[in-house]
Amino acid sequence: MSISRRNLLSASALLLAGPGALLRAAGAKPAGGGPLVLCWNENPYGPSPAARAAVSQSIAEGCRYPADEEIAALGAAIAAQEGLSVDHVVTGTGSGELLCALGLLYGRDGGEIIAARPTYDELPHYAQRSGAALKLVAVDAQLRHDLPAMHAAVSPATRAVYLCNPNNPTGTALPAAQIREFIRGLPPAVTTIVDEAYMDFVAAGATGSVADLVTTEQRVVVLRTFSKIHGMAGIRCGYALAPKEIAATLAAARMTSPNLFAVRAARASLADVDFLADCRRRILASRARITAELGNLKLRYAEPHGNFVFFDTGMPLARFTGLMRERNILVGRLFPPFDTWCRITIGTEPEVGEFLQALRAIRASA
Ligand SMILES: Cc1ncc(COP(=O)(O)O)c(C=O)c1O
Structure with a gap:
């Protein structure tokens, strides 16, 4: 790495x-x-506090690999919280790992990826290093994603659009209804990757998750992380919610498996x-x-x-x-x-x- x-x-x-x-x-x-x-x-x-206890109580088991059952239990806990079945959930070593894997999957062989400028650049940069053609679309006067301009940028070569909602670094959020409408207007082969790393901090009523779309016909992947509201940036755990077929492809593209402390801390934190x-x-x-x-x-x-x-x-x-x-x-x-x-x-x-x-x-x- x-x-x-x-x-x-x-x-x-x-x-x-x-x-x-x-x-x-x-x-x-x-x-x-x-x-x-x-x-x-x-x-x-x-x-x-619960995540700290989970990590410290696990130190002696640091010589062991995390059991598949424990990793599966984390996936099940996330699925239950999201109201989805577990085959829609992919856990990763931070959502960063999953963003990179998505950048590779959609960007390789010159795949076109559209993203805002500025936005969180982990996926766009990794995709570019994997051979993607990036199209960056300036944010609007309120420093929000300019969805009409992003839509206009879509071409037959476009494989994915990355939306960071709320956006890093601007902090602005788009109403979920606008994102849903944007996704509905895309060609069916284009995947929308919605990074909701900061969704837990949005002002009441400003926006919401679009994770429910992963059970529809639309090609949507939603990313979440334990690094922000859960305060576990150094422990490294994140997840994606995706249609089953995309989830399976993403899971196969991961390069690491979650570590024991991350798995246990994440489960404990979800309940705290x-x-x-x-x-x-x-x-x-x-x-x-x-x-x-x-x-x-x-x-x-x-x-x-x-x-x-x-x-x-x-x-x-x-x-x-x-x-x-x-x-x-x-x-x-x-x-x-x-x-x-x-x-x-x-x-x-x-x-x-x-x-x-x-x-x-x-x-x-x-
Ligand atoms: C928008 C966004 N997505 C993802 C990440 C990466 O999170 P993780 O720590 O889960 O890799 C960050 C980190 O700052 C971020 O700002």
């Missing part, structure tokens, strides 16, 4: 920052003031509903606090529906990033063409306070 941009950047940032940063990244409180990591859209409250509700409540409250402050500072932002906010810093991003780093805060990278915009991950309440204080200071001296 190659080292991803994310792994490289996070590893080098953490190494530069020293061992305190490694503690912070692990969710522990740093003794010596490592940087505040607000750049990877992680959930700092996780893993849930109080923890999940608490994460949502706290992150949405912090999101409102951030947007209120951006309003006070007269900084533009895209309507946020994830555990992050995309906003216009009013200066070249490299300068803003440098000023934040001087204050020991790591913020999101550049997402062209938004060269003055920053994606900030919502940390714990004190971390959000630290970020806002730094932002006010930077604005005051700008």
